[in-house]
Amino acid sequence: MGAYILRRLLLIVPTLVGIMAINFVIIQFAPGGPVERVIAQLQGTDVSATARISGGGGDFAGSGADTAGDASSVGSRYRGAQGLDPEFIKELERQFGFDKPPLERFAGMLWDYARFDFGESYFRDVSVIDLIIEKMPVSISLGLWMTFISYAISIPLGIRKAVSDGSRFDVWTSAVIVVGYAIPGFLFAVLLIVLFAGGSFLDWFPLRGLTSENWEQLSWPARIVDYFWHLALPLTAMVLSAFATVTLLTKNSFLDEIRKQYVQTARAKGLNERQVLYGHVFRNAMLIVIAGFPGAFISSFFAGSLLIETIFSLDGLGLLGFEAVINRDYAVVFATLYIFSLMGLLVNLVSDLTYTWIDPRIDFESREV
Numbered sequence: 187m188g189a190y191i192l193r194r195l196l197l198i199v200p201t202l203v204g205i206m207a208i209n210f211v212i213i214q215f216a217p218g219g220p221v222e223r224v225i226a227q228l229q230g231t232d233v234s235a236t237a238r239i240s241g242g243g244g245d246f247a248g249s250g251a252d253t254a255g256d257a258s259s260v261g262s263r264y265r266g267a268q269g270l271d272p273e274f275i276k277e278l279e280r281q282f283g284f285d286k287p288p289l290e291r292f293a294g295m296l297w298d299y300a301r302f303d304f305g306e307s308y309f310r311d312v313s314v315i316d317l318i319i320e321k322m323p324v325s326i327s328l329g330l331w332m333t334f335i336s337y338a339i340s341i342p343l344g345i346r347k348a349v350s351d352g353s354r355f356d357v358w359t360s361a362v363i364v365v366g367y368a369i370p371g372f373l374f375a376v377l378l379i380v381l382f383a384g385g386s387f388l389d390w391f392p393l394r395g396l397t398s399e400n401w402e403q404l405s406w407p408a409r410i411v412d413y414f415w416h417l418a419l420p421l422t423a424m425v426l427s428a429f430a431t432v433t434l435l436t437k438n439s440f441l442d443e444i445r446k447q448y449v450q451t452a453r454a455k456g457l458n459e460r461q462v463l464y465g466h467v468f469r470n471a472m473l474i475v476i477a478g479f480p481g482a483f484i485s486s487f488f489a490g491s492l493l494i495e496t497i498f499s500l501d502g503l504g505l506l507g508f509e510a511v512i513n514r515d516y517a518v519v520f521a522t523l524y525i526f527s528l529m530g531l532l533v534n535l536v537s538d539l540t541y542t543w544i545d546p547r548i549d550f551e552s553r554e555v
Contacts, residue, residue, distance in 0.1 A: 191535070198531045203296065205527045206520065210292050213516060220308045221278045223514045282308060282516075295520065304521035309513055314521040317506060324396060324495065324502030327413075331421055336428040341475065344436025349463070351441060367430035372493040375423035379497070383419060391419050394499040420498045432475065439471040476540055 279285045286294075298305065304314035347356045383391045392398070396416050397409070404412060443449065444467060452462045492504035503522065510518035 191539075194535050194538070198528070201531060202524070202527055206296065206299075206524060207292065209520070209523055210288075210295075213519075214288055218514055219284075220282045220514045220516060221275070221284065223309070224278055299521075299524050304524075305517050308515045308517050310515075314517050317518060318503065318521065318525065321501060321503045321506045324500050325504065327396060327417060328420060328424060328494070328500070328502065331417060332424045332428060335421065336425045336432055339425075340429050340432035341436050341472075344433045345440055345463070345468075347433070347437040348440035348444060349459075351437075363430045363433055366426050367434075369426065371423050371426055372497060374426050375419070375494055375497045378419045378423060392416055396500065420494050420500060423497075424494055436471070436475050439474045440467060443467045443471040473541060476537060 276285065283291055283294075302315070304318075306313050307317060310317065343359065347359060350356050378391075379393065380386050382388050383393050392415065396413060398404075398412050398416070401409060401412065449462060449467060452466050457465070492508055494500070495502045495505040496508075506518065507522045509515070510522065
């Protein structure tokens with residue numbers, strides 16, 4: 187097992203480099219960029235995702251305004267740069283690192299990221315790692331609780347549905363699951379706001395943040411209640427689709443195992459249904475469920491929580507990544523991409539190790555990576 191773990195850890199390096207290289211190439215051909223973003227600010231045509239732009243962009247805005255009036259019209263590869271001083275454009279490129287060849291910029295980025303040096307945000311006067319740390323609690327709260335709750339409900343429910351396959355309980359719960367799966371999480375979130383957050387009916391739950399404004403004055407029991415009070419609606423909306431998927435996956439996995447010959451043999455030996463189900467079937471059936479855990483866990487940190495964070499005004503990593511893409515803040519884009527890719531690869535390795543814990547018959551040493 188030690189050799190397998192070492193091989194997987196070594197494989198992370200070229201995988202990360204490949205992921206970063208592909209996205210770096212795509213960015214080179216994507217329209218727009220931080221330089222054009224600053225130019226758009228000067229021209230008054232910027233349509234950023236947020237208005238929280240400061241630091242470098244603001245400094246350049248003042249400099250560009252001073253030089254634009256005296257500059258003659260010059261050709262530029264940047265849209266909207268006509269009439270701006272060429273030296274000002276070069277200064278913009280130097281500030282964002284675009285005065286270097288792409289290969290040199292990519293190599294420098296990899297070297298910095300290997301040392302977990304992510305630099306500073308292009309348009310916020312703060313380091314990227316500080317931004318990520320600031321947003322992390324929100325995403326961790328949503329991701330961990332969503333994964334825990336969905337699995338805690340879905341696995342027992344899926345087992346019950348498999349055992350009572352075709353019964354009235356199986357039919358009506360399947361109908362509920364199908365409806366839940368068909369409703370997008372963000373649409374259900376809007377419905378929850380309308381019903382329970384002061385939309386049109388009840389005003390029971392808050393709409394912003396993870397804590398109340400008087401958090402510091404609350405006792406620890408009151409803080410715990412306040413924390414879950416703020417999480418109630420976002421988690422309900424996020425759990426809906428994940429709950430449906432994991433439940434059906436668990437049921438089908440258990441049904442497949444229950445019909446196998448070794449189950450009939452165990453019953454013939456006199457074992458009761460509970461011993462058969464949890465002593466033999468559970469270990470085999472849960473493998474496929476565990477295989478989906480890494481994807482569910484990582485997606486809940488970024489793509490899965492993006493719309494939920496936006497709707498409930500939760501300032502987490504999903505919203506940060508979205509704003510970075512829209513605002514062409516490539517420092518934040520590549521840093522979040524690197525961190526999430528690394529997390530995904532490590533969690534996949536943990537998933538493989540969990541396989542061997544559940545079923546010791548699985549031997550990763552005997553296979554190629």
